Amino acid sequence: MRGMHYVGGSLLVAVFLAGASPASGNFGSTKPGGSPTNQVSLANDKHHRVDFFDTTSDTGNAAQWALDNQFPRLDFTWQWVDGSAYDVRVKDGHYASQYFAWVNCPDGASEGGTNPDRWCFGQLLKWDLDHGLNSTGRRFVACHELGHTVGLQHEDEVHSDSCERQINPNTAPSTRYSQEDLYQVLDHY
Secondary structure (H helix, E strand, O other), X not given: OEEEEEEOOEEEEEEOOOOOOHHHOOEOOOOOEOOOOEOOOEOOOOEEEEEEEOOOHHHHHHHHHHHHHOHHHHOOEEEXXXXXXXXXXXXXXXXXXXXXXXXXXXXXXXXXXXXXXXXXXXXXEEEEOOOOOOHHHHHHHHHHHHHHOOOEOOEOOOOOOOOOEOOOHHHOOOOOOOHHHHHHHHHHO
């Protein structure tokens, strides 16, 4: 299970991975698990069609910032779409979850391949508004969760500057993908 949650009153990012290949570093799809169901999927191509489904301006602005500032570093492009032909739908609400946000490939989405190379067209990124995030925290969460939509898993290296690290989003030292993240994505796509 992957997502960000509270532990002992502190904001942390937690992960319980299933199906990750040790040889793949922090890249590759994972089996769905947990509640809410969380997983990492690969994109079906290098162009993300993103639907902002009734999001607040804070959520939409953070996601757009990550797409505008981090996705070009991955050699990905994106466009806003309104409707059903999306790669990723960003949706926020009050979900009373312990997680800030999570990504999954919901029922009805198109998917193919097998782990660690399973892809999903129609991923859902849900953002829980019940957690107080500052601007840095929102950008970190957007970078983190959108990374999962292209195959990036959590980064466990303590000294990494990746937004895929499992840390307090509000005090994150970086809201960007690390050089290792870039290598993983660029090598695959």
